Amino acid sequence: MNADMMPAAIFFGAIFTGNILLSNYLGMCSFLSVSKEIKTSTGLGAAVIFVMAVTTLLNWIVYHYLLIPLHLEYLRFIVFIVVIAAFVQLVEMIIERVSEGLYAALGIFLPLITVNCAILGVSLFMVIRNYSLVSSFFYGLGSGVGWFLAILAMAGIRKKIAGASIPKGLEGPGITLIIAGMMALAFMGFSGMINIS
C-alpha cells in the first residue's frame, strides 16, 4: 500500500512522526536502563542505527526471495530473529579483529542489541506495511536515527535532573517514563507533516 512512497518521506517520517520509540514504544527496555549516561547512550544508539538499517535490508531480501516463494511466511519470526542474531554475532567478530577502538566503544553494546525489540519490530513493520527494498532500508535507517535521537535527548535530560529531588517511588523508571511521555507529546507536534503509518 505504501510501496511507492518516497524513500525520503519514509526516512524523515520514521525519525519524527512515527518515532519507533516514542510512538511505537519499541526498544524501551534498553532505553530505560542505558539512558543514564550520554556516552553509553551514544554508543548504543550508533550500534542500533547500523544494525537496524542492515538487518531490515537482509530481512527484506530473505522474506521476499526465500519465505514468500516457499510459502513459509509464518516462519518469519524465527527467521528474522536468527538473521538478526547471526548478523550481530558476525559484526562483533569483525569489529574485534579490525579495530580495537571501535570494539571497545561498540562491542559491549552489540549483544544487547539482539534482544532489543526495536530491531525485530522494524522488520515486522516493514512486512506489515509492504515496503519496497529501498523504502525498507530507509525505514530501518530512519528508525535507527529516531531511536538514537530519543535516547540521546533522554540521557541529556536525565543528567540535568540527576541532582533534583524526586518524589519517593518515582525515582528511576517512574520519572524516566514521565519524561518520555513529555517527549512523546513534543514529537506529536510533528504529526501532520508526514504520515507513514
Place this chain on the structure above:
Amino acid sequence: MASGKIVKTFITPLGKENPVFVQILGICSTLAVTNKLENTIVMTLGVIFTTTLSSFTFSILRKVIPARIRMMVETLIIATFVIIVDIVLKAYMPDIWQQLGPYVGLIITNCIVMGRMEAFAASNPPGLSLIDGLSSGIGYAYVLIIIAFFRELLGSGTIWGFSVFGDWWSNWAIMIMPPGAFFMLAIFIWIVKGRMAE
C-alpha cells in the same frame, strides 16, 4: 516438593518481584497494547501461554542443552510458541490480530519470557518452572489490564467497547495516544512503589 514452595513460587511474581513494576521488563507491549481492554486481554493471554510453556519446555531440556548455544535454544523455544499464538489469533480473531500488528511477534523479544527462563527455569524442575512461568504471566497480565481499564475509560469513555460515561463526557484523546501510555504507567509505578516503600 513442599506445597509451601509452590505457593511461594506462585506468589512472588505477583507482587514483590513483579516483572512489570518492580523489574521493569516487557515495557514495550505494556505501553503499546493497553489502549483498548479487549486487545489487552487477548495479548496477555498470549503472553501467559508463551511464558508458561516456554519455561516448562526449557526446564525439561535444561540438562541436555550445551551452555554455549543456550540463548539460541531459548529464543527458538519462545518463537515456536509465539508462532502458535500468532496463527491461532489470525485464524480466530482476525480483527484483533490486525490491531495488535507486530506486537504479537514481539512477544519473542519480551524480556519477561526469556528473563524467567534464565533466572528460574534454568535451575528448577519442570513443575515449578511451569508455575513460575504462569504466575509471571499473570503478574504481567493484571498490571496491563489495570492500565488498559483506565486508558480506555478516560480516553474513549468506554469499557470493553460499551459506553460508560454517556454524552456529557469529553474524551481525553491523549490517553489513548502514546504520551498517555507513558504517563499512565509512570503513575501506576509511582503509586505501587510508594506503597511498597511505606
